[in-house]
Amino acid sequence: MQTNDAKLLAQELNDQLSDIHRASRGRIYGFGVIPFQNIQFAVEEIERMSRLEGIRGIILGTSGRGKGLDDRELDPIWSALERLGLTSFIHPHYGVGNEHYEGFGHSLFLALGFPFETTVAVSRLILAGTMDRFPNLKLLLAHSGGCLPFLAGRLNSCVEGEPQLAASLKKKPSDYLRMMFYDAVIYQTPAMKLVHELVSEDSMMFGTDHPFFPPSSGEERWPSTDKIHQAIDNLDASLAKKVRFQNARKLLNITE
Numbered sequence: 001m002q003t004n005d006a007k008l009l010a011q012e013l014n015d016q017l018s019d020i021h022r023a024s025r026g027r028i029y030g031f032g033v034i035p036f037q038n039i040q041f042a043v044e045e046i047e048r049m050s051r052l053e054g055i056r057g058i059i060l061g062t063s064g065r066g067k068g069l070d071d072r073e074l075d076p077i078w079s080a081l082e083r084l085g086l087t088s089f090i091h092p093h094y095g096v097g098n099e100h101y102e103g104f105g106h107s108l109f110l111a112l113g114f115p116f117e118t119t120v121a122v123s124r125l126i127l128a129g130t131m132d133r134f135p136n137l138k139l140l141l142a143h144s145g146g147c148l149p150f151l152a153g154r155l156n157s158c159v160e161g162e163p164q165l166a167a168s169l170k171k172k173p174s175d176y177l178r179m180m181f182y183d184a185v186i187y188q189t190p191a192m193k194l195v196h197e198l199v200s201e202d203s204m205m206f207g208t209d210h211p212f213f214p215p216s217s218g219e220e221r222w223p224s225t226d227k228i229h230q231a232i233d234n235l236d237a238s239l240a241k242k243v244r245f246q247n248a249r250k251l252l253n254i255t256e
Contacts, residue, residue, distance in 0.1 A: 007045065010033050013033050014030075014032040014033065014048075018055060029056050029254065030056070031057045031087070031089050032045075032052075033058060034077070037065075039073060039076055040076075042077055043077060047080065056253065057086045058081070059091060060090055060091070061092070061093045063094075072128075081137060082138075087251060088137070089142065090139055090142060091118075092117035092118050094113075095114050096116045096120055097113060110212065114142075115143045116147065119146035119148050122180075123173070126173050127159065127173070129169060132170050132171075135179070139181065141183070142185065143186065144184065144192070145182045149194055149198045152174035152177055152198055155173045156172045159172070177198060178198070180199070182204045182205075183204070184204055184206050184228055184232060185207045186231070192235060202247055204243050205245075205248040206248065
């Protein structure tokens with residue numbers, strides 16, 4: 001796709017999201033898209049979408065422009081997002097380690113490949129100093145941050161073993177995780193509790209795995225979404241309320 005075509009397509013899609021918001025009478029908000037092919041156009045679209053009704057951020061793939069989210073060429077984009085207070089929803093696309101997952105349908109690609117992709121991308125973003133350069137950047141990580149909440153101590157220890165790398169950062173890697181936000185697509189109460197212990201009660205929010213794992217023929221409810229609801233039900237009542245809606249309202253500045 002030509003760069004100018006991508007710009008026009010992004011504008012069209014973001015305008016449609018804003019139209020959906022208005023048609024829903026404020027019940028639906030959107031994360032927009034940007035024309036990644038051109039940094040200047042991407043920044044211009046971020047500026048434009050910040051003025052659109054009902055847009056509260058953008059969705060980004062973990063590969064960025066193909067060089068990862070830690071690519072310094074993305075700094076103007078991070079700068080614009082930070083300045084405008086927009087949230088970036090980070091979601092994987094292809095998975096990593098895919099050569100190991102054949103023979104079990106889609107199970108391992110989705111259960112391991114997707115969260116591993118997020119884990120690698122966000123770890124590199126942290127170690128590259130991106131969060132030091134943009135400390136007020138709002139990042140929302142899919143699938144509860146992949147493996148990051150569970151490997152935070154190991155990441156801290158391994159970075160400490162690289163003195164030059166450790167000295168280049170203002171904080172321990174796990175401290176940067178406390179600056180981020182997480183969806184609840186993890187399916188188990190113990191895992192949700194671990195995320196909250198690592199970060200805070202204000203950092204996790206409800207999410208779904210739509211359009212994956214649809215209902216079986218004749219069923220109406222989505223079993224994957226029910227699993228998330230059930231896991232949240234087992235949390236402390238005040239925390240469950242934060243996960244269900246309060247944290248998202250605060251992060252996305254929804255006051256209606």
